Amino acid sequence: MIQRQVGLPAPSFTLESVSYDDNIKKHSLEDYRGRWLILFFYPMDFTFVCPTEITALSDRHEELQSLDCDVLGVSTDSVYTHRAWLHTPQSDGGLGAIAFPLGADTTHEVSRAYGVLEEEQGVAQRGLFIIDPDGLIRFQMTTDGDVGRNAEEVLRVLQALQSGGQCAANWKPNKK
Numbered sequence: 001m002i003q004r005q006v007g008l009p010a011p012s013f014t015l016e017s018v019s020y021d022d023n024i025k026k027h028s029l030e031d032y033r034g035r036w037l038i039l040f041f042y043p044m045d046f047t048f049v050c051p052t053e054i055t056a057l058s059d060r061h062e063e064l065q066s067l068d069c070d071v072l073g074v075s076t077d078s079v080y081t082h083r084a085w086l087h088t089p090q091s092d093g094g095l096g097a098i099a100f101p102l103g104a105d106t107t108h109e110v111s112r113a114y115g116v117l118e119e120e121q122g123v124a125q126r127g128l129f130i131i132d133p134d135g136l137i138r139f140q141m142t143t144d145g146d147v148g149r150n151a152e153e154v155l156r157v158l159q160a161l162q163s164g165g166q167c168a169a170n171w172k173p174n175k176k
Contacts, residue, residue, distance in 0.1 A: 006140055010039070010131045011113035015103035017072065018079040020086050020096075027072060027103060029135060036069035036162070037131040038154060041105075041116045041124035045077045045085040049148045051095050053126075056151035061099035068133070069158055071100040076111060076123050079104045116142055130158055 014028040029037075038057070042050045057064075057071055064071060075082075082102040088094025103110070105124065111117035116127035128149055130139035138161050143149060160167035 006137055008137055010129065010135050010137050011110070013110040013113065015072075015074065015105060015110060016079050017101035017103040018082045018086070019101045020098055022083060023101075024079050024083075025101075027101060029131070032070055032072075032131070033135060034133050036067065036133060036158060038064065038069060038071045038128065038158070039074065039114075039131060040071070040126075040128040040149070041074045041111055041114065042126055043118075043123045043145055044075055045081050045095070046088075046093055049126075049146065050075075051090065053148040053151065054095060054098060055090075056148075057154070058098035058100065060151050060155055063155065064158070067158060067162060072103055073098075073100065074103040074105050074110060074124065076105050076108055076117075078106055128154065130154075130161060132161070 010029055012029050014026055016024060017027045018024045042054065044050065054073055061071060082104060085095045090096045105111050108117050108122060111124040114127060114129060116125040118125055125142050126145060126149060127142040129137050132138045139157050156172060159173050160171055
């Protein structure tokens with residue numbers, strides 16, 4: 001497994017993705033040039049932990065957009081599985097409407113390039129990368145499959161990176 005390093009260029013990618021409005025299109029790293037990108041990987045659709053973190057990021061989407069940041073979620077499921085999950089009610093194990101697209105890494109190439117592919121299972125780990133407008137990885141984290149990520153902490157890290165200064169533990173915007 002290749003481990004990316006903070007400060008290095010993000011691996012290039014092109015993925016087919018789907019949005020809640022059923023718009024299937026290709027997204028590439030180049031599409032996000034000039035903006036920040038939260039690129040996150042999750043194991044599978046129709047699971048328990050994944051929708052909690054995906055909807056939490058979606059709930060913060062407007063705030064992320066105001067910080068010139070886009071979001072793209074990725075798993076090794078197909079766009080058709082993503083579409084079914086998006087249109088299944090949350091009460092039935094679905095995801096429902098979210099504010100950003102879900103990419104389909106069916107070849108596993110992107111998950112592998114970012115160092116988050118569980119080769120034996122053929123699924124991505126919970127990896128998250130914040131990529132700056134120049135295409136450099138500025139933050140990365142991978143968690144155990146049973147532990148969801150905290151959208152508030154992701155937002156705080158993005159704001160810290162954008163501040164241009166040194167940010168101590170527990171730093172928050174407008175705090176010294």
